Amino acid sequence: AQSVTQLGSHVSVSEGALVLLRCNYSSSVPPYLFWYVQYPNQGLQLLLKYTSAATLVKGINGFEAEFKKSETSFHLTKPSAHMSDAAEYFCAVTRGGGADGLTFGKGTHLIIQP
Amino acid sequence: EAGVTQFPSHSVIEKGQTVTLRCDPISGHDNLYWYRRVMGKEIKFLLHFVKESKQDESGMPNNRFLAERTGGTYSTLKVQPAELEDSGVYFCASSQGINRKPHGPLTNNEQFFGPGTRLTVL
Numbered sequence: 001a002q003s004v005t006q007l008g009s010h011v012s013v014s015e016g017a018l019v020l021l022r023c024n025y026s027s028s029v030p031p032y033l034f035w036y037v038q039y040p041n042q043g044l045q046l047l048l049k050y051t052s053a054a055t056l057v058k059g060i061n062g063f064e065a066e067f068k069k070s071e072t073s074f075h076l077t078k079p080s081a082h083m084s085d086a087a088e089y090f091c092a093v094t095r096g097g098g099a100d101g102l103t104f105g106k107g108t109h110l111i112i113q114p
Numbered sequence: 115e116a117g118v119t120q121f122p123s124h125s126v127i128e129k130g131q132t133v134t135l136r137c138d139p140i141s142g143h144d145n146l147y148w149y150r151r152v153m154g155k156e157i158k159f160l161l162h163f164v165k166e167s168k169q170d171e172s173g174m175p176n177n178r179f180l181a182e183r184t185g186g187t188y189s190t191l192k193v194q195p196a197e198l199e200d201s202g203v204y205f206c207a208s209s210q211g212i213n214r215k216p217h218g219p220l221t222n223n224e225q226f227f228g229p230g231t232r233l234t235v236l
Contacts (some may be wrong), residue, residue: 032223036227041226042204042225042229042231043117043118043186043230044157044205044207044227045227046224046225046226049224051223055132090157094223095159095170097222099145099209099211100148100162100170101147101149101159101161101162101170101171101173102119102147102157102159102162102225103148103159104156104157104158105156106155106156107156107157
């Protein structure tokens with residue numbers, strides 16, 4: 001069975017500082033991993049995905065994530081936080097094959113301090 | 115191109131009543147998914163349609179929930195009778211499909227999410 005753990009329900013950073021949101025996964029099959037973002041009153045939007053190609057994945061809005069099999073991690077980073085990055089972020093893994101439903105982490109609220 | 119749409123955006127009903135949620139996926143997307151987020155908890159998978167067939171309904175909580183996708187286009191999720199613990203946000207997502215060589219990179223499996231339906235059961 002697949003599972004996702006996101007450390008920290010809330011992460012606060014200063015504007016311009018590094019953003020690091022942690023995600024660890026457990027999967028019985030080679031995983032496909034995703035980061036989604038949800039802005040207030042909106043649906044989930046895909047930031048980036050790992051699908052067994054490059055281990056360093058670049059996404060939208062300057063975010064990137066690195067797949068580390070040895071650490072079973074897929075942490076999300078952004079070099080310089082912007083006020084518009086304030087949102088809730090979700091890490092997810094496919095339940096099985098590529099088109100299967102997703103198993104989500106509990107989400108992390110990113111708070112940007114001016 | 116229109117995204118995934120869901121109706122209604124909000125629904126407030128009393129315990130024991132019936133509610134039907136609707137999801138219109140992106141045109142041409144064969145895969146349709148339902149998820150639910152109960153307050154304070156993670157988003158949980160409910161079920162997955164491929165066209166009109168249920169591919170995986172292992173996440174459906176109980177037999178009070180019935181999902182249909184007649185004709186392989188829009189889908190409905192009916193809760194009958196609703197209970198207090200059914201309150202939450204119900205998300206629908208769709209994806210085009212998969213295009214994968216064995217053990218190779220996956221394409222076209224991105225799930226596009228709708229804005230959700232917030233269900234409150236009183």
